Amino acid sequence: MNTETLMNTEPQYTLSVLTEDRAGLLNNITLIFSRRKINLSSLNVSSTEVPGISRFTIVAECTRDRADKVCAQIRKLVDVAGAFVYEDHEIYYQEIALYKIPTDAVLNGQNLENIVRNNGARILCVEAHHIVIEKTGHKEETHALYEILEPFGLLEFVRSGRVAVSKSLRRTEAYIKELEESNSNVLSIKNY
Amino acid sequence: MNISKLTTDPAQNASRPAERISGAEAVIRCLLREEVTTIFGYPGGAIMPVYDALHGYLDRLNHVLVCHEQGAVHAAQGYARVSNGVGVCLATSGPGATNLITGIADAMLDSTALVCITGQVGSGLLGTDAFQEIDMIGISMPVTKWNYQVTRAEEIPFALARAFYIARTGRPGPVLIDITKDAQFAEFDFAYAPCTRIRSYLPYPQLDPARVDEAAALIASAKKPMMLVGQGVILSDAQEELISFAEKSGIPMACTLLGLSAVPADHPLYVGYLGMHGNYGPNVKTNECDLLIAVGMRFDDRVTGDLSRYAKQAKVIHIEIDPAEIDKNVKADVPLISDAKAALTALSAKVHAGAYPDWLAEFHACDAIEEEKVTRKDLAPDTPLVKMAEVIHLLSEITEGSAVVVSDVGQHQMAVSRYYAFRAKRHNVTSGGLGTMGFALPAAMGASLGQSKLPSVAVIGDGGFQMTIQELGTICRYNLDVKIMVLNNSFLGMVRQWQQLFFEKRYSFTEMQNPDFGLIAQGYGIPFLRVAQRSDLAATMHDFISRKGPVLLEVVVEKEENVFPMVATGASVSEIRLE
Missing domain, CATH: 3.30.70.260 (ACT domain)
Structure with a gap:
C-alpha cells in the first residue's frame, strides 16, 4: 500500500x-x-x-x-x-511517521534543518549513510512532509497507526x- | 492472559480440598460439576486422555458414540434445543474438530448453547503442522460465541466454567475449548467453582423503564398492532408471559421459523407463520400494520424479504437481548434491550386491556384466501402421489401437535412449519439460520435424549437424509427412540422449485438417484415402513407413531410439488405469491 x-x-x-x-x-x-x-x-x-x-x-x-x-x-x-x-472532531489523535533519507542527498546543499523546523518534525539520528526524521501529526501533515522529502530519494518511509x-x-x-x-x-x- | 487473575474465587476453592488429578480427569469432573449428564462424541489421538478418564465415569456420564463428528454436534444441538440446557460434544484434533464446524456455525446462527471440547496436539508441537494439528481457535473464531485454547492443566476448570457460563447466558451460543494433549496428561490440584460473572461480558441488559413507557404509549395509540415472535421467547422461557401479554393487549401474534411452538397453534390470537414460505396473512399484514412488536427475533432476510419495502408504514418496538441486533436490519422506534421475559412482564403491567376484532378479521380474511388457493390443494390434492402437506397434517393430527418434530432443510421443512400444529414450547427443532441439510437425523437423536416423554420425529427429505445417513448406526447402537420420516420426492425439492420458477426449469443436478432405503434400514436393523399410496398413509402413519424404538418410514411423495405461499428473493412481503 x-x-x-x-x-x-x-x-x-x-x-x-x-x-x-x-x-x-x-x-x-x-x-x-x-x-x-x-x-x-x-x-x-x-x-x-x-x-x-x-x-x-x-x-x-x-x-x-x-x-x-x-x-x-x-x-x-x-x-x-x-x-x-x-468522528475526527470528537477525538484528539495523532500518528507518527519516520522518514529515512540518504545523508549525501542532504549534504548536497539542501537545507534540511529548515524543512524539519518548518514542518514541526525532528531529526532522530544522523548516520554516515542515512538520516532519520520523525514527525508526529495527522495523516495530511505527515504526507505533506513525505512529498517534500521524496526528492531527496527517500530510502524508507513508515507511518504508525492512529492513536x-x-x-x-x-x-x-x-x-x-x-x-x-x-x-x-x-x-x-x-x-x- | 494471566489466569491467576481470572481463575476461581480463592474463598470458594478453600471450601473444597484440592485433589491431584490429570487434566483429562478434570475435564470430566468439570462436566459433572456443570450437571452434564449426556455428551456426544468420537475418540481420536489428541483426545484419548479424556476418553481414558471418561471410562472411569460411565456410571455418571452418558457418552453417546456417534458415527461422524458432525453427528455429535447436531445431536448436542438437538439436545440443547429441547432441554433448554447446554449441549456438549467431544472430538479429537484436526479432522475430528473440523467436522464439528458446520454444527457450531449452525448453533451460532440459531443461538444454541453448546460446549464443544476438542483435543489438540501437544503444546510443544503447536504451529509445526504436526499430525492432525489444525488451528481450531482460528477456524472456529467466526462461528463461536467464545473460544479458548488450554495449554496447561491448571486452566481447565477456569476454561470450562467460563465456557458453560458464556454458552448459556444472555443470547446463548456455541463455545469451543481446545485442549492440548499435554494439558490433558498433566496433573494438578483440581478445584472447581462455577463462573458467575465476567466483567467484560454482562449478558443481561437492564430494561430501561422509560423505554417501556414509550412502548406502552405506542401500543395505546396503535390501531393495527402485530407481534412477531422469535426463538428469544423460547430461550428466555417467556411463553407464558408472551401469552398473557397478548391476551391482555389483544395483539395478534405471528411466529418466525424458530419461534414456532412458542405460541400454541390453536391460540385465537395466533395468526400464523412468517417469512418466505410463511402464511399469507402475517406476511401481507406486516406491510399494513401500524405497529410491529418484534419479540426475540432478528429480522432475518427470510422473514423480511426486501428490507427497503418492509413495514415502512409501521412503528417498530424491538424486544431483544442482543444489543447488536437493534437497528441491524430494521430500525427500531423503541428498542427494549432486554431478556424477553423481563420485557414482556414489564410491558404487560403497562398496557391496557384491548382487543382488535376488525384487525384480527383481516387476518382471517387472508386465511380464507390462503385456504382456497393453497391449503385446500395441499391437503386434499388430486395428485396420484401424496403431498408433503398431507403427510405432515396427518402427523400433526395423530400426535395431537405434541411430538417433538425435528425437521431438516427444504420443502419438507416448510411443510412442517406450515402444517404441524405445535402446541407446546421447544417441540420445534430445525436448522434455521444456516439451513444445514443433514441436521435432522442427528439432531433428533439429541432431542430424544434431551427429553424422554415425547416421541422425537425426524422429518427429512431424501437429499438431506443421505448427508448424515451414517447416524442410523448410532440410533441402532443405542436403540434411540427416533421416528424417522423420509419424504422422498427423488429430488432436491426446494432447489428444483427454484429452478422451475427462476431458472426456466433447467433441473441442474437436483434429480436424485436414491438407494433402497428399506435395505439400508435392514442393514442397520431398524424397522422399515413404506407408503407409496394415499390409501395406505393413515394406517402406516399410526403404525409408525405407535412403535417403540427407532423406525424408518419412507413416504413416496409427489415429485414436482411446489411450496406456496412464497416471497421470492428480492420481493416485498406484500408481494407474496400464492401460486
Whole structure:
C-alpha cells in the first residue's frame, strides 16, 4: 500500500475498543470488519492506564451506519469491555511517521534543518549513510512532509497507526469500575 | 492472559480440598460439576486422555458414540434445543474438530448453547503442522460465541466454567475449548467453582423503564398492532408471559421459523407463520400494520424479504437481548434491550386491556384466501402421489401437535412449519439460520435424549437424509427412540422449485438417484415402513407413531410439488405469491 492509496476520500471513523488483555482477540475484532469487507486504514493496540485492559484504536473506511453496526458486534465479543465510534472532531489523535533519507542527498546543499523546523518534525539520528526524521501529526501533515522529502530519494518511509483519546470526560478507569460494579451480570450502564 | 487473575474465587476453592488429578480427569469432573449428564462424541489421538478418564465415569456420564463428528454436534444441538440446557460434544484434533464446524456455525446462527471440547496436539508441537494439528481457535473464531485454547492443566476448570457460563447466558451460543494433549496428561490440584460473572461480558441488559413507557404509549395509540415472535421467547422461557401479554393487549401474534411452538397453534390470537414460505396473512399484514412488536427475533432476510419495502408504514418496538441486533436490519422506534421475559412482564403491567376484532378479521380474511388457493390443494390434492402437506397434517393430527418434530432443510421443512400444529414450547427443532441439510437425523437423536416423554420425529427429505445417513448406526447402537420420516420426492425439492420458477426449469443436478432405503434400514436393523399410496398413509402413519424404538418410514411423495405461499428473493412481503 503506498501513501497515495492511504489518502482516500471515503468517510473514516475511529473505533476505540477497550478489551481484556487476551491473545487472539485481535483476530476476533478484525474478523468483524473483514466479514463485511471493510478496509482498515490503521490499527493500533496498546495498554491503558488500567492494568489488564488494552485499547484497540481502529480507523475504518465505511459509512457511519456500518461503523455503528460493526461497533455493536465488537462490543458483543466476550472479552470486549466497551467499544465506541468517533468522528475526527470528537477525538484528539495523532500518528507518527519516520522518514529515512540518504545523508549525501542532504549534504548536497539542501537545507534540511529548515524543512524539519518548518514542518514541526525532528531529526532522530544522523548516520554516515542515512538520516532519520520523525514527525508526529495527522495523516495530511505527515504526507505533506513525505512529498517534500521524496526528492531527496527517500530510502524508507513508515507511518504508525492512529492513536486517539476522546474528548469525553469519562475516565477509562471509572468506566471499568462501573462495569465491575454493575449488579451481578446485569449490564446497567448505558453508553458502553 | 494471566489466569491467576481470572481463575476461581480463592474463598470458594478453600471450601473444597484440592485433589491431584490429570487434566483429562478434570475435564470430566468439570462436566459433572456443570450437571452434564449426556455428551456426544468420537475418540481420536489428541483426545484419548479424556476418553481414558471418561471410562472411569460411565456410571455418571452418558457418552453417546456417534458415527461422524458432525453427528455429535447436531445431536448436542438437538439436545440443547429441547432441554433448554447446554449441549456438549467431544472430538479429537484436526479432522475430528473440523467436522464439528458446520454444527457450531449452525448453533451460532440459531443461538444454541453448546460446549464443544476438542483435543489438540501437544503444546510443544503447536504451529509445526504436526499430525492432525489444525488451528481450531482460528477456524472456529467466526462461528463461536467464545473460544479458548488450554495449554496447561491448571486452566481447565477456569476454561470450562467460563465456557458453560458464556454458552448459556444472555443470547446463548456455541463455545469451543481446545485442549492440548499435554494439558490433558498433566496433573494438578483440581478445584472447581462455577463462573458467575465476567466483567467484560454482562449478558443481561437492564430494561430501561422509560423505554417501556414509550412502548406502552405506542401500543395505546396503535390501531393495527402485530407481534412477531422469535426463538428469544423460547430461550428466555417467556411463553407464558408472551401469552398473557397478548391476551391482555389483544395483539395478534405471528411466529418466525424458530419461534414456532412458542405460541400454541390453536391460540385465537395466533395468526400464523412468517417469512418466505410463511402464511399469507402475517406476511401481507406486516406491510399494513401500524405497529410491529418484534419479540426475540432478528429480522432475518427470510422473514423480511426486501428490507427497503418492509413495514415502512409501521412503528417498530424491538424486544431483544442482543444489543447488536437493534437497528441491524430494521430500525427500531423503541428498542427494549432486554431478556424477553423481563420485557414482556414489564410491558404487560403497562398496557391496557384491548382487543382488535376488525384487525384480527383481516387476518382471517387472508386465511380464507390462503385456504382456497393453497391449503385446500395441499391437503386434499388430486395428485396420484401424496403431498408433503398431507403427510405432515396427518402427523400433526395423530400426535395431537405434541411430538417433538425435528425437521431438516427444504420443502419438507416448510411443510412442517406450515402444517404441524405445535402446541407446546421447544417441540420445534430445525436448522434455521444456516439451513444445514443433514441436521435432522442427528439432531433428533439429541432431542430424544434431551427429553424422554415425547416421541422425537425426524422429518427429512431424501437429499438431506443421505448427508448424515451414517447416524442410523448410532440410533441402532443405542436403540434411540427416533421416528424417522423420509419424504422422498427423488429430488432436491426446494432447489428444483427454484429452478422451475427462476431458472426456466433447467433441473441442474437436483434429480436424485436414491438407494433402497428399506435395505439400508435392514442393514442397520431398524424397522422399515413404506407408503407409496394415499390409501395406505393413515394406517402406516399410526403404525409408525405407535412403535417403540427407532423406525424408518419412507413416504413416496409427489415429485414436482411446489411450496406456496412464497416471497421470492428480492420481493416485498406484500408481494407474496400464492401460486
